[in-house]
Amino acid sequence: MVNRSFAQHRASSNSRFLLRKSSPFAFSLCLIFIFASSIFVFFFFCARNVLEDEQKPLFPEPEEFPSHSQAKSEQKSVNHLWDAPSSHGFHPCVKPTSRYGAAQTSDRYITVRSNGGLNQMRAGISDMVAVAHIMNGTLVIPQLDKRSFWHDTSTFSDIFDEHHFIKTLQSDIKIVKELPKELESIPHARKHFTSWAGFGYYEEMTRLWKDYQVIHVAKSDSRLANNDLPLDIQRLRCRAMYEALHFAPPIENFGKKLVERLRLRGGRYIALHLRYEKDMLSFTGCTYGLTHLEAEELEIMREKTPHWKIKNINSTQQRIEGLCPLTPKEVGIFLQALGYLPSTLIYIAAGEIYGGDTRLSELSSRFPNIVTKETLATEEELKPFINHASQSAALDYIISIESDVFVPTYSGNMARAVEGHRRYLGHRKTISPDRKGLVDIFDKLEKGQLREGSSLSDHVHRMHKNRQGGPRKRRGPQPGIKGRARFRTEESFFENPYECICKSKQQL
Numbered sequence: 001m002v003n004r005s006f007a008q009h010r011a012s013s014n015s016r017f018l019l020r021k022s023s024p025f026a027f028s029l030c031l032i033f034i035f036a037s038s039i040f041v042f043f044f045f046c047a048r049n050v051l052e053d054e055q056k057p058l059f060p061e062p063e064e065f066p067s068h069s070q071a072k073s074e075q076k077s078v079n080h081l082w083d084a085p086s087s088h089g090f091h092p093c094v095k096p097t098s099r100y101g102a103a104q105t106s107d108r109y110i111t112v113r114s115n116g117g118l119n120q121m122r123a124g125i126s127d128m129v130a131v132a133h134i135m136n137g138t139l140v141i142p143q144l145d146k147r148s149f150w151h152d153t154s155t156f157s158d159i160f161d162e163h164h165f166i167k168t169l170q171s172d173i174k175i176v177k178e179l180p181k182e183l184e185s186i187p188h189a190r191k192h193f194t195s196w197a198g199f200g201y202y203e204e205m206t207r208l209w210k211d212y213q214v215i216h217v218a219k220s221d222s223r224l225a226n227n228d229l230p231l232d233i234q235r236l237r238c239r240a241m242y243e244a245l246h247f248a249p250p251i252e253n254f255g256k257k258l259v260e261r262l263r264l265r266g267g268r269y270i271a272l273h274l275r276y277e278k279d280m281l282s283f284t285g286c287t288y289g290l291t292h293l294e295a296e297e298l299e300i301m302r303e304k305t306p307h308w309k310i311k312n313i314n315s316t317q318q319r320i321e322g323l324c325p326l327t328p329k330e331v332g333i334f335l336q337a338l339g340y341l342p343s344t345l346i347y348i349a350a351g352e353i354y355g356g357d358t359r360l361s362e363l364s365s366r367f368p369n370i371v372t373k374e375t376l377a378t379e380e381e382l383k384p385f386i387n388h389a390s391q392s393a394a395l396d397y398i399i400s401i402e403s404d405v406f407v408p409t410y411s412g413n414m415a416r417a418v419e420g421h422r423r424y425l426g427h428r429k430t431i432s433p434d435r436k437g438l439v440d441i442f443d444k445l446e447k448g449q450l451r452e453g454s455s456l457s458d459h460v461h462r463m464h465k466n467r468q469g470g471p472r473k474r475r476g477p478q479p480g481i482k483g484r485a486r487f488r489t490e491e492s493f494f495e496n497p498y499e500c501i502c503k504s505k506q507q508l
């Protein structure tokens with residue numbers, strides 16, 4: 001009875017509670033509470049978003065600009081593009097062999113008039129050092145070319161460290177600054193030595209000493225063969241070119257200062273020898289991409305330059321055969337196909353680009369981070385180099401030698417000299433564009449038969465796998481060419497001086 005009475009009382013209590021809970025008043029309170037909570041949450045998040053928006057820039061950067069972490073990731077992915085080819089343990093070796101004959105005192109003198117631009121003269125002077133040794137003559141400091149296209153009035157000591165040149169080669173030949181006064185008025189033998197002459201030719205030329213005490217050499221370029229010379233003669237050429245012919249201290253110091261400024265800008269850089277200058281386009285007869293008026297201007301210039309022997313040139317044929325410098329636009333396509341990022345720092349090692357900024361924009365639209373001497377240095381710093389093309393070219397040479405990657409757009413004297421020097425210093429990376437092969441690619445792109453992308457990139461990489469400055473022997477003459485003309489088609493000694501690069505015995 002007691003339990004039943006308790007159960008009835010509990011049921012009655014629960015019934016009253018349920019009735020109170022579900023009363024209209026309680027229900028209204030619930031609705032008001034939920035509504036108030038919703039308003040509070042809404043205002044809280046709105047206020048938070050407003051605060052966050054106030055901290056954001058008014059014009060956020062576009063999504064195509066990668067974040068710092070993305071940029072680092074991209075940079076890491078292209079690191080291999082900056083790696084030098086394996087040198088396989090090769091290193092410079094220019095010391096004479098045990099068979100080498102030291103310099104002897106001689107009262108016979110060789111005077112030289114160097115011809116051409118800076119690097120043509122450097123190669124010629126180095127060859128004349130070897131010729132003076134073969135003929136046992138005293139070399140008088142050469143006179144530099146003042147009549148070439150650039151009309152540079154610089155003397156030897158303006159461009160080169162004269163004292164260092166004489167001292168470095170004192171064990172090889174005797175060098176004097178001037179011809180002795182008493183010999184200036186006596187008859188001289190004036191000689192145009194044969195191009196690409198061998199050791200035997202200069203041994204035979206020693207017969208001139210029987211009748212003359214002074215031999216004047218009217219031209220210095222290409223007077224010595226590229227191949228088939230004694231090892232000691234080849235190494236002497238290297239000692240002259242790379243160890244003795246240092247630039248004058250003002251040029252050397254300023255060149256290194258410009259390299260430091262480049263390093264501060266981007267760390268790594270490409271030195272691009274963009275040989276798209278008026279004289280080169282006129283000389284080669286390359287007018288692709290130019291206006292009719294520009295092509296006519298170049299033709300007139302070629303006609304008026306007496307020492308340019310070939311006047312009528314088929315521009316289309318020149319380009320098809322790979323004998324034209326790459327255009328700024330073609331260089332941009334080429335570097336992008338290799339995988340270099342748009343942010344890559346590129347130094348233009350060249351004179352004034354034909355067509356100016358308008359034509360250069362065809363490259364800078366892809367690679368905006370382009371610098372020149374004029375953007376690296378002040379007008380005051382460059383003032384001593386005005387009207388001294390050879391001194392200005394020396395700055396480009398220093399910057400090119402020290403670059404992480406060197407890319408020549410034409411195989412001229414500077415391109416060959418820089419490539420050879422970089423090989424000598426440890427096979428630093430030099431990418432030599434296959435101009436003949438690239439013409440076909442550029443034409444297909446122009447006609448819409450090919451698109452830029454991974455397929456093009458793979459093809460360009462395959463073409464240039466073995467064109468990056470790695471160790472190899474010099475290329476011989478082109479097949480089918482006979483007589484002395486074959487020497488012209490050989491690879492230059494100073495483009496690949498492999499006789500001056502050795503492998504240690506341990507690595508052998």
